[in-house]
Amino acid sequence: MTATSATVRQDxxxxxxxxxxxxxxxxxxxxxxxxxxxxxxxxxxxxxLLFALTANFTAVGPDGQPIEPNDEMRQxxxxxxxxxxxxxxxxxxxxxxxxxxxxxxxTGMIRSSLAAVPGRLAVLLGKAVVVFxxxxxxxxxxxxxxxLVALPFLGSYxxxxxxxxxxxxxxxxxxxxxxxxxxxxxxxxxxxxSAAGGIAITVAVLMVIPMALGVLSIWIDGxxxxxxxxxxxxxxxxxxxxxxxxxxxxxxxEAPTVLxxxxxxxxxxxxxxxxxxxxxxxLKGRDA
Amino acid sequence: xIEATALSKRYGSRTAVDGIxxxxxxxxxxxxxxxxxxxxxxxxRMIVGLDRPTAGAVTVNGKAYREQxxxxxxxxxxxxxxxxxxxRSAYHHLLAMAATHGIGKQRVNEVIxxxxxxxxxxxxxxxxxxxxxxxxxxxxxxxxxxxTLILDEPVNGLDPEGVQWVRKLVRHxxxxxxxxxxxxxxxxxxxQTADHIIVLGRxxxxxDAPVDEIIAGAGGATVRVRTPRPDLLAAALPEAQxxxxxxxxxxxxxxxxxxxxxxxxxSGVVLHELTPVASSLEEAYMALTQDEIEYRAGGxxxxxxxxx
Ligand SMILES: Nc1ncnc2c1ncn2[C@@H]1O[C@H](COP(=O)(O)OP(=O)(O)OP(=O)(O)O)[C@@H](O)[C@H]1O
Ligand SMILES: [Mg+2]
Numbered sequence: 001m002t003a004t005s006a007t008v009r010q011d012x013x014x015x016x017x018x019x020x021x022x023x024x025x026x027x028x029x030x031x032x033x034x035x036x037x038x039x040x041x042x043x044x045x046x047x048x049l050l051f052a053l054t055a056n057f058t059a060v061g062p063d064g065q066p067i068e069p070n071d072e073m074r075q076x077x078x079x080x081x082x083x084x085x086x087x088x089x090x091x092x093x094x095x096x097x098x099x100x101x102x103x104x105x106x107t108g109m110i111r112s113s114l115a116a117v118p119g120r121l122a123v124l125l126g127k128a129v130v131v132f133x134x135x136x137x138x139x140x141x142x143x144x145x146x147x148l149v150a151l152p153f154l155g156s157y158x159x160x161x162x163x164x165x166x167x168x169x170x171x172x173x174x175x176x177x178x179x180x181x182x183x184x185x186x187x188x189x190x191x192x193x194s195a196a197g198g199i200a201i202t203v204a205v206l207m208v209i210p211m212a213l214g215v216l217s218i219w220i221d222g223x224x225x226x227x228x229x230x231x232x233x234x235x236x237x238x239x240x241x242x243x244x245x246x247x248x249x250x251x252x253x254e255a256p257t258v259l260x261x262x263x264x265x266x267x268x269x270x271x272x273x274x275x276x277x278x279x280x281x282x283l284k285g286r287d288a
Numbered sequence: 289x290i291e292a293t294a295l296s297k298r299y300g301s302r303t304a305v306d307g308i309x310x311x312x313x314x315x316x317x318x319x320x321x322x323x324x325x326x327x328x329x330x331x332x333r334m335i336v337g338l339d340r341p342t343a344g345a346v347t348v349n350g351k352a353y354r355e356q357x358x359x360x361x362x363x364x365x366x367x368x369x370x371x372x373x374x375x376r377s378a379y380h381h382l383l384a385m386a387a388t389h390g391i392g393k394q395r396v397n398e399v400i401x402x403x404x405x406x407x408x409x410x411x412x413x414x415x416x417x418x419x420x421x422x423x424x425x426x427x428x429x430x431x432x433x434x435x436t437l438i439l440d441e442p443v444n445g446l447d448p449e450g451v452q453w454v455r456k457l458v459r460h461x462x463x464x465x466x467x468x469x470x471x472x473x474x475x476x477x478x479x480q481t482a483d484h485i486i487v488l489g490r491x492x493x494x495x496d497a498p499v500d501e502i503i504a505g506a507g508g509a510t511v512r513v514r515t516p517r518p519d520l521l522a523a524a525l526p527e528a529q530x531x532x533x534x535x536x537x538x539x540x541x542x543x544x545x546x547x548x549x550x551x552x553x554x555s556g557v558v559l560h561e562l563t564p565v566a567s568s569l570e571e572a573y574m575a576l577t578q579d580e581i582e583y584r585a586g587g588x589x590x591x592x593x594x595x596x
Contacts, residue, residue: 007395008433013358014388022387029380030373103373111338111371112381112428115363116388118337118354287339 023126036096044085048146051081052153077159081150082143083239086174090181093135097185098198105193114288135182139175166241173238180268187275191282206232228257231271237264294344297330304330306491312469317462319482320471323581326488328471329368332440336365360389360432366425368440374414378424399427418445436467455481475570489580503572511545513538514561524555
């Protein structure tokens, strides 16, 4: 009955890499991780499938007659099938980000985590790496999966495009956006420490506020200039292939501003960075 | 070695720990006693950097805990509340904790074995009983084979076999030269386990001394005597205090059993009983803390009834 151990090396100590590994073990040893992952995959692929099945209705002109698809239309339809799921995925990814830390607060695990890593910031950094990598890969797998699921139907309507560099770049944008939204949730969750509060804030930022802004912009001038910088608009821009031809719009209507993908990626990253910095300050300063 | 200097913690207007100084030395078991709300758990959380002191400082082996390069090897801590995710298995909880320091699976399995958790290690912690959770907390504290152990009410919820196991374990660890600080409300357990006692009351140190001294300090041992002539015996022992117990026996303090016996022989008093009575840690503790109790129970139900 001895606790003295030869299996603990005398030089065992903390490193950042080890904290990341520890966070990976934590993340992958909870059922909720697999639930949110499954939900994102099923939603994303399901939406792609539904859209692809009904895509022949897209290829109808204003007069109700079928129109001959052109390349631009094929690309637009294909990418809609691939990326629409991201808008549901982002909510679940943000929730997973929140839960990754709020679950530690609600169960008391955070005290074990911070006692083992008293510098604290490494814990948040470790979680950030794990959440981003997981969500990025999940976004990549989901958008590729969505393409594969949609392809047979889109192909049968002559509405599919092969994956070229533009399409792959947009998919990369979708994957990166899922990771960024996960980070945003993690930052907010660290700041407010509760699942309910964290989820409320992230859903507000991703859905409620953009909708409200949309309505307000009808009455208040200048709001439409803010909209592209909202997290969800930036995310949308990240996975949109920029079109070089001006969309034909009725006179008097302006096309909504869509940021160029690299700018959009910066804007979205800034949202996540601000949330993470606020979370880090709170984590560092508060009693656990 | 744990050293606290002028350590204070306020939560809003409430002072939980009020400028305490103490040293917890290696090689012995130090017991941390005090009424509910005295500040024991708060002090322990400050030692491991979970709560930031409002004033003063505390170091472990000369360094602030937050600056330790290998915290788990320096200090193993069991906190009062469960500090683990209910959705994770005991094995993965320990594995994740160990991973931060590059401690491997082998050690994880070792502490699981040591704490008797082998059969439930793969089950989720949410379903654990109080005692199983407590064992897992102790397993986590032992992971890094630490030089210092801080255990907040470790026997809370343990079965008698577990209580005995903890007692042997901490005695053994102290015997190896480690520093052990543990709190408990079980006085009999504490008197068997600890060598040294620190008593807190309302955030202040009320006593900090070896167990024997604490006990002796509270009036020390008494002698129980039965004699048909208590008046003569009392006269023969002018230095000692005495009181009559409810069963008619005499309780003498300030004299040893030998002194009482010799005094009786000198003055020809017949004795029917002469028993040295060691005072208990519990009595000493009660005497020390009677003015420092914040959360006092309302007495027996009958007594409560009467005061209405
Ligand atoms: N996080 C907190 N916020 C506000 N007050 C707190 C906090 N933690 C502790 N306290 C207060 O500080 C005081 C000391 O509490 P602490 O838990 O340290 O006592 P304790 O000696 O461990 O008591 P017990 O024997 O009941 O475990 C109590 O009055 C408690 O209400
Ligand atoms: Mg306590």
